[in-house]
Amino acid sequence: MGSNKAPHSALRTILVHLDLPAAEDREELEELRLLAESAGAQVCACVTGRRQQPDSGFFVGKGKADEVRDAVSRHDASLVLINHSITPVQERNLEKRVGCRVLDRTGLILDIFAQRATTHEGKLQVELAQLRHLSTRLVRGWSHLERQKGGIGLRGPGETQLETDRRLIGNRIRTLKGRLNKVRAQRAQRRKARSKVPIPTISLVGYTNAGKSSLFNRLTDATVYAADKLFATLDPTMRRLQVPNYGPVILADTVGFIRHLPHSLVAAFRSTLEEVSGAGLLLHVVDIANDEWREHSEQVNKVLGEIDAQTVPTLTVYNKIDLCQQSARFEKDSTGEVTKVWLSAHTGQGLDLLMQAISRHFRRQRQRVLLRIPLSAGQLHAQVFRRVEVLSESTNEQHEWEMDVEADLASLGWLRQQPTVVIVEITGGFSKDAMALAHRRA
Numbered sequence: 001m002g003s004n005k006a007p008h009s010a011l012r013t014i015l016v017h018l019d020l021p022a023a024e025d026r027e028e029l030e031e032l033r034l035l036a037e038s039a040g041a042q043v044c045a046c047v048t049g050r051r052q053q054p055d056s057g058f059f060v061g062k063g064k065a066d067e068v069r070d071a072v073s074r075h076d077a078s079l080v081l082i083n084h085s086i087t088p089v090q091e092r093n094l095e096k097r098v099g100c101r102v103l104d105r106t107g108l109i110l111d112i113f114a115q116r117a118t119t120h121e122g123k124l125q126v127e128l129a130q131l132r133h134l135s136t137r138l139v140r141g142w143s144h145l146e147r148q149k150g151g152i153g154l155r156g157p158g159e160t161q162l163e164t165d166r167r168l169i170g171n172r173i174r175t176l177k178g179r180l181n182k183v184r185a186q187r188a189q190r191r192k193a194r195s196k197v198p199i200p201t202i203s204l205v206g207y208t209n210a211g212k213s214s215l216f217n218r219l220t221d222a223t224v225y226a227a228d229k230l231f232a233t234l235d236p237t238m239r240r241l242q243v244p245n246y247g248p249v250i251l252a253d254t255v256g257f258i259r260h261l262p263h264s265l266v267a268a269f270r271s272t273l274e275e276v277s278g279a280g281l282l283l284h285v286v287d288i289a290n291d292e293w294r295e296h297s298e299q300v301n302k303v304l305g306e307i308d309a310q311t312v313p314t315l316t317v318y319n320k321i322d323l324c325q326q327s328a329r330f331e332k333d334s335t336g337e338v339t340k341v342w343l344s345a346h347t348g349q350g351l352d353l354l355m356q357a358i359s360r361h362f363r364r365q366r367q368r369v370l371l372r373i374p375l376s377a378g379q380l381h382a383q384v385f386r387r388v389e390v391l392s393e394s395t396n397e398q399h400e401w402e403m404d405v406e407a408d409l410a411s412l413g414w415l416r417q418q419p420t421v422v423i424v425e426i427t428g429g430f431s432k433d434a435m436a437l438a439h440r441r442a
Contacts, residue, residue: 010042014071017083019050032083044075059090069098088137128176201250203276206285207296208256211319215345216253246359257303277309284316289323318342366406370425373401
């Protein structure tokens, strides 16, 4: 698999960006620059243009390709990054025309993921995505790899398997799929084990560089790597978080999303992203200081739809208010549920409001239950303490524990299944979100 470190000497790179009218083809030049710098490139120049539609042979057209060639020669560049996904034929034609390696947006993102993956699962996922992408680009052969010693777009299977052909790549893809299926099964088992002690999970989601890891560190006192770069963290991290007036939850920091996230990566990381779809609450972190925050939010919602997580209750967290003179506050919907919180993970402003909103959300999913358990059922008594929040307890003359507890829908169902538990009274009701989530999980 690819190296986790940036190259020792940054590749001199030319960026190429086309302004295309179709909404699905639009990209941001500044985002390409950030991606390139995140990969370790030294950006020497940008070549921009405008077309109604891409050129079938060179994507940018022959004239613009010649302009790129001149920029490569003038700056002694060894890499050209295209801010779009291009076909293998277009990539090969451009390489011949400009005289150096050409990498499209998808290949660049795959390279960054190859640098960031640290766990065994993450490396498997990235290699699978790389091989799927590489299998469509065998038309240009391997000769250029023999002259290169690593670099952006060359990490991973390419630099160590010079004699690989389609059959070997296919075999490797099948092997990786088998290993990832085992990982998925292990994840499912861990989720099942967690459900036996029902501590809800909160997943942080958002556009890359929105500040998810900074918020995660601030809430949990963790030391997850956070930097002002795209995809600073890749592998998911989980920590226990104590929510005031509620109890413990599991907070999960996940990979950042991005515009036009390659489908191969979404597919490869599905087992990881299933942690998002199985969460009890999503914190959608938005960089409110970014002028493109609305479009970024739409891109995140699109990916959430692809992984069947669009029905999970979501709290929108507008981060970085310290950069745009916003005040810490929250906003409620017509039912009184907090749906939006403005805060700064950097300064800590508004974190108390976020914790209040999280506590309120999960407490709305609980019912107050008065129950009785025989004093002889000591093991069951201990299980109740592990599964629900016990507000108070006492003993009566019938040699029973009388317990006043708060239980969510799943825990209430478990209590009803215990033959020695007598439910005396239930008060309160579950929110519609809680009922819908419980039904979906069932």
